[in-house]
Amino acid sequence: MDQDSNPKRTGVTRRGLLAGSAATVALANAHALADPATPSPAPAPATVPVSLNVNGTKHSLKLDPRVTLLDALRERLGLTGTKKGCDHGQCGACTVHVNGTRINSCLSLAVMHEGDEITTIEGLGLPGNLHPMQAAFVKHDGFQCGYCTPGQICSSVAMLKEFDQGVPSNVTEDLENIVFSDEEVRERMSGNICRCAAYPNIVAAIREVHGGGVA
Amino acid sequence: MMKFDTPAGPNPTDKLKVLDKPYDRIDGPLKVSGQAPYAYEYQDAAPNAAYGVVVTSTIGKGRIDTIDTSDAERAPGVLMVMTHLNAPKQNDRGSPQLQGAEIKQYGQAVALVVANTFEQATAAAQMLHIGYSQEKGRFSLDLLKDGELSQRAGNVDMGDFAGAFAGAPAKVDVTYTTPNQSHAMMEPHASTAVWHGDKLTLYLAHQVMHWVTSGVAGTIGIPEANIRAVSAYVGGGFGSKLVIYADAILASLAARKLGRPVKIALTRGQIFNHTTHRAQTMQHLRLAAGRDGKLVAVGHATYTGDQPGGGGEHASGQTKLLYAGKNRLIQTYLAELDLPKAGAMRAPGEAVGLLALENAMDELAEQLDMDPVELRVVNDIQYDPEVGPDRPFSERKLVQCLRTGAERFGWSKRNPKPGQVRDGQWLVGMGVSAGIRGNPVTASGTRVTLRPDGTVLVESAMTDIGTGSYTINAQTAAEMLGVPMAAVEVRLGDSALPRASGSGGSWGANSSTSGTYAACWLLRRMLAEKAGFDPEQAQFADGAIAAGDKRVALKSLVGGSPVTAVDSIEFGDLTKKYAQASFGAHFAEVGVDMHTGEPRVRRLLSVCSIGRVLNPKTARSQCLGGMTMGVGSALMEDLIVDPRFGYFVNHDMAEYQVPVHADIPDLDVVFLEGEDNKSSPMKARGVGELGICGVGAAVTNAIYNACGVRVRDYPATMDKILAGLMT
Structure with missing residues (x-):
């Protein structure tokens, strides 16, 4: 670690530019850095119409184009089962299915999904009528705090379909013959972080559902 | 108010019809369907x-x-x-x-x-x-090691440490560092x-x-x-x-x-710098033993830092209790820093204190040419080493944890000489560590209501942060009142409900279920009186209260309005009279890639002694979480300070690396049978933090056994291991 607290010694870096390299730092952020005297910003952005098919129901919305798919689900449609863990595509808590494929909904703008079929955790199953993967998570204790759980489950369900479709992973040995294994599951699920670390139990739940077991 | 100030005798929880059974979490269906509101x-x-x-x-x-x-x-x-x-x-x-x-x-x-x-x-x-x-600003411990330091309370200077250390035939004198770490829980x-x-x-x-x-x-x-x-x-x-x-x-x-x-x-980026973190430490370990392995001098000095008024990381604490040894010098020094404020993170003290202590024990074992399990066994002590036999442990089965684990893990196959076992490109080694975590308890209250339909409502300000509080409090009420789990509803996490212990420091499960136990006792008394039974003799089972050959369904006692009991538990001085802690032994098998130095955990076993296990399923999950966080502390977790601006530069979930699925194999957890009647009427001890206490040291000891590289600056990342492999 560089223990010299004098920023001048470190040369010019992006971080240095943003945070300032002199004793007085006049500016707090990149926008301001570009032109601190910028007058009042642009007026309210126009909304954009978009229709989303969420869990089988069509929703016609007018959205600020900056709204992510995640925030559209949570804050506009009240579907708070999909979680915001990092808002950066780094944790996987916001995983949903778009036309059957798992994505991080925080990395996608809602207006990009005109007409798309979106499935969230609420669409997979609800108490009393749980999806087999949801039931297997309960049986195997594949969660603790529950916050990453909807993302883990959405990811698991789509991941098993990827096996069926012959999609390889980084640990696939033979592209012609993709074999289900714990190692494959762990690799393919590594985009979903669980800090409570129910990982072995999540793998057990997935193993059971893949094997046709219904919890 | 129920006061717990004498060891528990036989009580209704001993039936273990519902407690100690692996019930699924009762909040599970809500959580897996996204219906639980945060x-x-x-x-x-x-x-x-x-x-x-x-x-x-x-x-x-x-x-x-x-x-x-x-x-x-x-x-x-x-x-x-x-x-x-x-x-x-x-x-x-x-x-x-x-x-x-x-x-x-x-x-x-x-x-x-x-x-x-x-x-x-x-x-x-x-x-x-x-x-x-x-x-x-003052952002680095290194700059301050010889500068402005204050001693933290709780330091120990016993016997003649310097003399004993100097005269001993075997000794280690080593310094370890542990970095700043972040909780990185999933919900902002x-x-x-x-x-x-x-x-x-x-x-x-x-x-x-x-x-x-x-x-x-x-x-x-x-x-x-x-x-x-x-x-x-x-x-x-x-x-x-x-x-x-x-x-x-x-x-x-x-x-x-x-x-x-x-x-x-808070945004994820803000969390790393605005909220608390586990403070970095430098730890100076001086351990000396006779040829028989018995410690004669135990020295552990921790240097840590925090903002003025803060506490840093008290990493020497567990060394006061873990091993015997008459001459002891155990200290924590605190430097003032201008970094973000430090705070408690899972097992504050032990989690990183054991990283250093249990590595040093491994180094001592090697010097003595002694098996690391045996070294720990010969240094077991059944009482507080600072006080003497007048303060025994309430229940200490560390040796049994070590023996059970060694047998189950196949420890006898370990080659004590490093770098001898190959599996393809992998050098493979085994490591062991002892684990200890204090057992705090604190006052906690609950309201229990028998409703006209015969169901039971349990309400408390207790929280469930993933620990299983909903489920174990339901189990406690079901056990105490003799009703099925399906008849119990639990509401938690609301300050309008009776004040409770909350969750932290491993005190939650033991304290909050003891509060529920107290409220259930009061309800039992009320119901027995209604039924005309002697409260001390009445039996509660199968939805009914019975005494002698008389039996009355609980439902029939309620009438039109529910019967409610509110009570709480308070703890006396049993934690002073008895040293109380949960114990564990952790065993790791790690492979190190001989070309890149990449470490991979292959097997991990924790044998835990936590008194009575309230729910083996949720308790095991607590251990899995702790063990995994322990692997993180050993191999990857490292908040990196930018000394120009005094901030943690890797403030996101990609750069502050925590274990993901691919890092963690199937983990093995064993609970020793036991009960601790000095801990609480539930006879349980804390489990939430035990998993992280020592696991990381077992992993790094296994790295050393695999490849002969001892990384003393945590985390043991591949660049540091590779540098060792090349020398």
Whole structure:
């Protein structure tokens, strides 16, 4: 670690530019850095119409184009089962299915999904009528705090379909013959972080559902 | 009020019809379907909430010279901008926000922007123009090791440490470092504040409800009775959510000012610098033993740092209790730093103290040419080594943990000479560590209601942060009242309910179920009296109360209105009379890639002694979590300080690396049978932190055994291992 607290010694870096390299730092952020005297910003952005098919129901919305798919689900449609863990595509808590494929909904703008079929955790199953993967998570204790759980489950369900479709992973040995294994599951699920670390139990739940077991 | 001040005798929990059974979590269906509401999700209670976004300081120490809010205030949808220039005055005691121009840490709140939508607030938060004067801060422990240090309380100087150390035939004198670490729980800190007149309801992510009511009330200057705190579901805490941050205070103040609910979530990037972290340590270990392996000198000095008034990381604490040895020098030194404030993170003290102590024990074993398991066995002690036999352990089965684990893990196959076992490109080794975690308990209350339909409602301000509190409190009530689990409903995480222990320090399960036990005893007495039975003789089973050959269904005692009992447990001085701790032994098998130095955990076993196991399924999950966090501390977790600005530069979930699925194999957990009647009427001890206590050292000891590289600066990343392989 560089223990010299004098920023001048470190040369010019992006971080240095943003945070300032002199004793007085006049500016707090990149926008301001570009032109601190910028007058009042642009007026309210126009909304954009978009229709989303969420869990089988069509929703016609007018959205600020900056709204992510995640925030559209949570804050506009009240579907708070999909979680915001990092808002950066780094944790996987916001995983949903778009036309059957798992994505991080925080990395996608809602207006990009005109007409798309979106499935969230609420669409997979609800108490009393749980999806087999949801039931297997309960049986195997594949969660603790529950916050990453909807993302883990959405990811698991789509991941098993990827096996069926012959999609390889980084640990696939033979592209012609993709074999289900714990190692494959762990690799393919590594985009979903669980800090409570129910990982072995999540793998057990997935193993059971893949094997046709219904919890 | 039930006082627990003498060891528990036989009691109704001993039936173990419901307790000690692996019930699924009763909150499981809600969590797996996304129906459990977290702090930012109270849309029914706050349907028109405005969105707050906190702006945080971009310097580590200095002052705000100028702050221009005009652009932000004119931005679309903005309802208010709060800075230190217009924030309401708050009390120093508590968690005041925006109270002046002084910047004490990077990530300190410097403004709040509230708008109609999240997008508007986020955009406007970028439009503040803030001028800072930056001052030179103290950001590195290295700079301060010989400088301004204060001793922390609890230091021990016993016998003749220097003489014993000098004269011993075998000794190690080594220094380890552990970095700053982050809790990185999955749910960001968040608050939704709703005022009704002068009453505030605060939905937030917190571990202890009455700390919220007292802390927020104290800060913003309203009566504690006017605040209701709700944390029905908490998306992980690990200590981070023991503290009140800007989201709670600023949401409360802004909502009051606007006359409209306000909700705020810290961004993931803000969390790493605005909230607490586990402080870095330097640990100087001096262990000396006779040829028989018995320790004659135990020395552990920790150097750590924190902001003025803070505590740093007390990493020497466990060394006071873990091993025998007559001559002891155990110290913690504290330096003042200007980094973000340190705080408790899962097993504060032990989690990183054992990384160093248990590595040093491994080094000592090698020097003695002694098996590391045997070294720990010969140094077992059944009483507090500082006090003597007058303070025995309530239950200490460390040796049994070690023996059981060694047998199960196949420890006898370990080659004591490093670098001898190959599996293809992998050098393979085994390591062991002892584990210890103190067993704090604290007062806790519960309300139990028998309803006319024969079902039971259990209510408490206790929280469930993933620990299983809902489930084990249901099990406790079902056991005590003789009703099936399906007949028990549990409501937690609401300060309007009886004050409870909350979650932290491994005290939650033991304390809160003891509170439920107390309330159930009171309810049993009330019901027995209604039935005309002697409360001491009455048996509760199968939904009925019985004495002799008389039997009355509980339902028939209720009539039209429910029967409610409220009681709490208070703990006496048994934790003083008896040393109390949970114990474990951890065994790791690690492969090290001989070409790259990459370490991979192949097998991991924890054998745990936690008294009675309340629910083996949820207790095992607690251990899995601790073990995995232990692997993280050993191999990857490292908050890196940028010494120019005094902040943690890797402030996101990709750069602050925590274990993911691919890092963690199947893990093995064994609970020793036992019960601890000095700990609580439940006869249980804490389990939530035991898993992390020692696991990391077992992993790094296995790395050494695999390849002969001893990394003394945590984490043991592949670059450090590779450097060792090449020398």
